[in-house]
Amino acid sequence: MSDTELWYTLALLRVDGVGDVIAKKLISHLGSAQAVFEAPKTQLAAIDGVGTRLLKNLKNTAVFKEADNELNFIQNNNISYCFYNQANYPERLKHCPDGPVLLFGAGNLNLSNSKxxxxxxxxxxxxxxxxxxxxxxxxxxxxxxxxxxxxxxxxxxxxxxxxxxxxxxxxxxxxxxxxxxxxxxxxxxxxxxxxxxxxxxxxxxxxxxxxxxxxxxxxxxxxxxxxxxxxxxxxxxxxxxxxxxxxxxxxxxxxxxxxxxxxxxxxxxxxxxxxxxxxxxxxxxxxxxxNWDLQQKQKNIQKQLFVSLENDEQKIYDFLVKSGKEQLDSIALACNLPVFKISGTLINMELKGVIRPLPGKLFEAI
Structure with missing residues (x-):
């Protein structure tokens, strides 16, 4: 996004009666925030949700002064920003109808991680x-x-x-x-x-x-x-x-x-x-x-030749070696361990690379 379009977007968000939903609708119809301000009244009035009051408010030039002040703050303080239809905007937030048109950031942000x-x-x-x-x-x-x-x-x-x-x-x-x-x-x-x-x-x-x-x-x-x-x-x-x-x-x-x-x-x-x-x-x-995949993470961890297992982990591992694929409830029953405790034990064993999860809440020894 250019500084010019950011300035127009800031101004649009300051127009009385324009929230995130209306702003997105206007930008979607006209292509940009700048185009919204430059569009003739007849074109704006044809957009659903745009009435006489909003048409009048869009002609209020005071919003550009406010946009000037905020743009200066952004530029002088190394503030990052992302626009709702750009690649650097958080992916899941794009699917929220009332998600912010603009997000401002500070720090070392990486919003591409899906987890x-x-x-x-x-x-x-x-x-x-x-x-x-x-x-x-x-x-x-x-x-x-x-x-x-x-x-x-x-x-x-x-x-x-x-x-x-x-x-x-x-x-x-x-x-x-x-x-x-x-x-x-x-x-x-x-x-x-x-x-x-x-x-x-x-x-x-x-x-x-x-x-x-x-x-x-x-x-x-x-x-x-x-x-x-x-x-x-x-x-x-x-x-x-x-x-x-x-x-x-x-x-x-x-x-x-x-x-x-x-x-x-x-x-x-x-x-x-x-x-x-x-x-x-x-x-x-x-x-x-x-449905997060622990196995993908395990591929990046050097497999240990001798894995140290706690008592409960060893009990579960021995049972799975003998029985093959088993569901969580069956493991808990056979090993005489409560389900709430076994859940955490199983994930630790997955991270150690000695068992792996399967569809249907099944687990097996590796």
């Missing part, structure tokens, strides 16, 4: 949530996914930190412009975040972290990823809004179950009870539902 998951949850994360989040990301790290969250307190920042600790790219989706950070206490994480991914936002430098911006931000978190994971949530909360947005976008949703007496497990338990979310007890659950 992208969003992790959300309460700002009052418990020790249970912290431990689960860290373990989940550690187990997924051999598959090199991108971890997306909102850079807020609680689950968000734990997920970002865990991703960075595992050497994974992580993206913070912000509810304000890139000229500031919220919450301010998280400023200490910015440099490392930008080295290991960075930040995305649809908001301009003139935007503050207002309450309504967080709901808008959540649709990006939900739409950009293959799946949204809710670690912990009270009965009501922003993470549940994100989960429902992900459902509306036809994305997979996972929720971590907890005790019925735990306040910050109620939201997750309700999602599972309403069959809106898959139960998530380990990384193996996510890998299975998303």
């Amino acid at each position: 992208m998951i969003s992790i959300v949850g309460t700002r009052q994360i418990t020790n249970y949530g912290v431990d689960f989040c860290k373990k989940l990301i550690e187990e997924l790290s051999p598959l090199n996914p991108i971890i997306v969250s909102g850079f807020a307190y609680g689950v968000d920042i734990v997920a970002h930190q865990a991703a960075m600790d595992c050497g994974l790219q992580t993206i913070g989706v912000l509810a304000h412009g890139l000229n500031q950070i919220y919450p301010k206490v998280h400023k200490k994480y910015m440099a490392k975040m930008e080295e290991n991914g960075g930040f995305l936002t649809e908001f301009w430098s003139s935007s503050n972290p207002d309450k309504e911006n967080f709901v808008r931000r959540n649709r990006i978190v939900a739409g950009i990823s293959e799946a949204t994971i809710v670690i912990e949530s009270a009965e009501k909360g922003g993470s549940l809004i994100t989960a429902n947005m992900a459902i509306d976008y036809d994305r997979e949703v996972f929720a971590v179950p907890g005790r019925i007496t735990d306040k910050y497990s109620q939201g997750c338990n309700n999602l599972i009870k309403a069959q809106k979310a898959n139960v998530l007890t380990s990384a193996a659950d996510l890998v299975y539902v998303l």
Whole structure:
């Protein structure tokens, strides 16, 4: 996108009555944001959704001054940007009708990785949530996914930190412009975040972290990823809004179950009870539902001559060598291990290259 077209696009987004959906419709019909401003009224009026008021607003030249200011900010602060119909725009977000026309970025972003998951949850994360989040990301790290969250307190920042600790790219989706950070206490994480991914936002430098911006931000978190994971949530909360947005976008949703007496497990338990979310007890659950291929990763890992197996792993391996292909439930029954425990054990064994998954929840020894 040229600077000229970016300038016209910025101006179009500042026109009163033009949101992401209308902007895309106008650009689609006329070919560019510049063409929208240059088109005669008769041509604009023929487009569905364009009425007298919008025609008048499109002639308001004040929007070009605002576009000047934002373009100067972008150019003077090394801000990257991506347009909704260009190759560098997040692929899954292209299929969201209300996805942002423009996204602004800071850091070392690579949005081409297809394995992208969003992790959300309460700002009052418990020790249970912290431990689960860290373990989940550690187990997924051999598959090199991108971890997306909102850079807020609680689950968000734990997920970002865990991703960075595992050497994974992580993206913070912000509810304000890139000229500031919220919450301010998280400023200490910015440099490392930008080295290991960075930040995305649809908001301009003139935007503050207002309450309504967080709901808008959540649709990006939900739409950009293959799946949204809710670690912990009270009965009501922003993470549940994100989960429902992900459902509306036809994305997979996972929720971590907890005790019925735990306040910050109620939201997750309700999602599972309403069959809106898959139960998530380990990384193996996510890998299975998303059909991520562990074997491809194994090809890049030098096979060890002598693989060290834990007691439970050895028990499972011996059973599969003797029995051949078996389903997860059969393995759990034969080895006298609970299913929730065996799921994580199996993924570790896959990463060690001693077993492999097959269609139909089957596993076999290699």
